[in-house]
Amino acid sequence: MVTKYYPRSVEECIAEQYNGCSMEAEAAAIASVTGGRARVGLSMAGESSGRGLFATCAVAAGELVFSEPAFVASPAPFGCWECVCHTCLRREQDEENLLRCEGCRWAHWCSDACRQAGTAQAAHGSTRHSTAAHCPAECAAMAAMRYRQLDLPPSVLLAARLLRGSESSPQAVLAATLVGPSADTPEKALQELRDLAPTALALAGRAATDETQGSALTTLCQLRRNEFRVLDDRQVVVGCALYPAAARLNHSCAPNLMACSGDGWLLNLEAQRPIAAGEELLFSYVDAQRARGERAATLREQYLFSCGCSCEDCATEQNTAPCIE
Numbered sequence: 001m002v003t004k005y006y007p008r009s010v011e012e013c014i015a016e017q018y019n020g021c022s023m024e025a026e027a028a029a030i031a032s033v034t035g036g037r038a039r040v041g042l043s044m045a046g047e048s049s050g051r052g053l054f055a056t057c058a059v060a061a062g063e064l065v066f067s068e069p070a071f072v073a074s075p076a077p078f079g080c081w082e083c084v085c086h087t088c089l090r091r092e093q094d095e096e097n098l099l100r101c102e103g104c105r106w107a108h109w110c111s112d113a114c115r116q117a118g119t120a121q122a123a124h125g126s127t128r129h130s131t132a133a134h135c136p137a138e139c140a141a142m143a144a145m146r147y148r149q150l151d152l153p154p155s156v157l158l159a160a161r162l163l164r165g166s167e168s169s170p171q172a173v174l175a176a177t178l179v180g181p182s183a184d185t186p187e188k189a190l191q192e193l194r195d196l197a198p199t200a201l202a203l204a205g206r207a208a209t210d211e212t213q214g215s216a217l218t219t220l221c222q223l224r225r226n227e228f229r230v231l232d233d234r235q236v237v238v239g240c241a242l243y244p245a246a247a248r249l250n251h252s253c254a255p256n257l258m259a260c261s262g263d264g265w266l267l268n269l270e271a272q273r274p275i276a277a278g279e280e281l282l283f284s285y286v287d288a289q290r291a292r293g294e295r296a297a298t299l300r301e302q303y304l305f306s307c308g309c310s311c312e313d314c315a316t317e318q319n320t321a322p323c324i325e
Contacts, residue, residue, distance in 0.1 A: 023040070025173060026040050026051070026173070026174065026177060027039060027040050028170070029170035029171070029173045029174050029245075030053065030170075030174070030245055030248065032170040033066075033068055033170050033171060033174065033244070033245040034053075034065075034066040034068070034245055035066060036056060037055070037056060037057070037065055037066045038053040038054065038055060038056060038065070038066060038245070038281060039053070039054050039056050040052070040053060040054075040248065041053075041054045041280075043250055043280055050179075050250070051248060052248065052249070052250045052280050052281070053245075053248045053249055053250075053280070053281045054278055054279065054280050054281060055275050055276070055277055055278065055279050055280075055281055056277065057277050058274070058275065058276055058277045059271040059274070059275040060271065060274055061271050061272065061273050061274050062270060062271060063270065063271050064268060064269070064270055065257060065269045065270060065271055065275070065281065066245070066269055067266055067267065067268045067269070068243045068244075068245050068246050068266070068267050068269075069243075069265055069266050069267075070230075070241035070242065070243060070265035070266075070267070071171040071172070071175055071241075071242050071243065071244050072158050072161045072162055072165075072175075072241065072242050073089065073158070073230065073239055073240065073241035073242070073265050074154045074157040074158050074161070074239055074240055074241070075089060075154075075238065075239045076154055076229070076230075076237050076238060076239050076240055082095060083095050083098070084238045084239065085098070085108070085109050085110035085111075085114050086107045086108055086109055086114075086118055086134065087109055087110075087114035087115070087117050087118035088110065088114050088265075089230055089232075089238050089239045089265060090110060090232070090238075091232055091236075091238060092110050097110070098110060099111070099112070099115050101134060101139060103136075103139040103140070103143055104139045104140070104142035104143040105143075106142045106143075107134045107139070107142070118134050119134050119135075135164065135205065136205070137164075137202075137203065137204060137205025138157075138160060138161075138203045138204075138205070141199075141202045141203045141205075142203070152199070153196065154227070154239070154240035155196070155220055155223040155224060155227060155240070156196050156199050156200045156203065156220070157200075157203060158223050158227060158240060158241075158242060159196075159200040159204075159216060159219045159220045159223055160200045160201070160202075160203030160204040161204070162175065162219050162223075162242070163200065163201065163204040163206060163212075163215065163216060163219060164204050164205070164206075171244045171245070172244075174244030174245055174247075174248070175222075175242060175244040178222040178225070178226050178244065178247055179222065179225055179226070180218040180219070180221040180222040180225075181217065181218060181221045185221065189221075189224070190217070190221075193217055193220040193221055193224065194213075194217055196216075196220055197213045197216035197217050197220060198213070198216075200216045200219070200220060201213065201216050223242060226242060226244075226247035227240050227241065227242055228240065228241050228242070228243055228246070228247075228259075228267065230265065239265075241265055241267075243267050246267055246269065246283070249269075249281055249282065249283040250280065250282055250283075251282070251283065251284060251285045252282035252283070252284060253284055254282075255272060255282045255283050255284045256271060256272050256273055256275050256279070256281065256282050257269045257270065257271065257272060257281055257282060257283045258270055258272045258283075258284075259283075269281075269283070
């Protein structure tokens with residue numbers, strides 16, 4: 001039975017979303033994560049405005065703009081998740097070689113090193129794989145779910161791991177201020193996320209109260225809008241992750257950035273064409289080769305906004321600027 005509840009209003013969630021984070025604090029965090037290669041600024045789109053990232057220097061086509069490790073990540077519960085290490089997200093050809101968690105039998109790792117990294121209570125940023133992924137509360141909740149684990153959306157596990165965090169690293173500052181519920185978020189999408197909140201709290205080891213369920217709703221909505229899919233070298237989805245700095249990138253169907261293969265949880269962003277100093281950095285949230293209607297539908301359903309980018313295929317008289325999200 002799914003627990004129904006009605007937490008704080010969307011307006012209250014929006015009001016607390018930035019947690020008092022100033023533009024200066026956000027700018028410092030962006031500079032730290034990107035190595036000074038990007039700065040935060042205001043991006044205008046018609047009557048709307050929002051924050052975006054801008055190049056601090058000229059970048060040649062094919063040049064690496066910046067890299068970012070995942071702040072939090074999860075194996076994808078679809079496709080090939082059974083043969084992917086839950087720490088490094090690398091594929092193991094033989095499932096029998098994976099080391100399974102003795103408690104829930106759900107989590108598994110490719111080596112002792114990954115098992116230790118995936119279960120140690122390490123602070124964000126103190127190790128290469130920063131989050132304490134598979135904690136006792138998560139293990140117990142997964143064991144109770146049994147085979148329902150297979151139907152668990154990645155955002156629920158990511159939300160649980162974010163809800164357990166409490167440190168103030170640059171990525172944590174950026175993660176806390178991502179766009180969450182907004183006044184125009186469809187009620188259907190909000191209700192879907194409300195229904196997932198109790199599971200996220202159980203995986204985080206937190207009691208379900210009006211306050212914690214409101215926090216879980218905000219976190220789930222932030223992830224719905226900002227999570228990335230992690231691909232292996234064969235372009236197969238092996239996990240989902242949150243990159244708080246890269247999540248500041250606004251969408252365009254004609255972007256100047258592209259993602260290139262990284263090391264496990266690492267996201268590398270390269271210039272797709274020459275980029276001038278001061279130019280806004282733009283990234284396509286969806287496959288730019290897909291038909292316009294397919295791109296628009298995915299952006300509405302997954303990221304909860306309508307495309308209004310200035311590419312030749314999307315531009316109209318009413319909407320001629322990059323999507324701000």
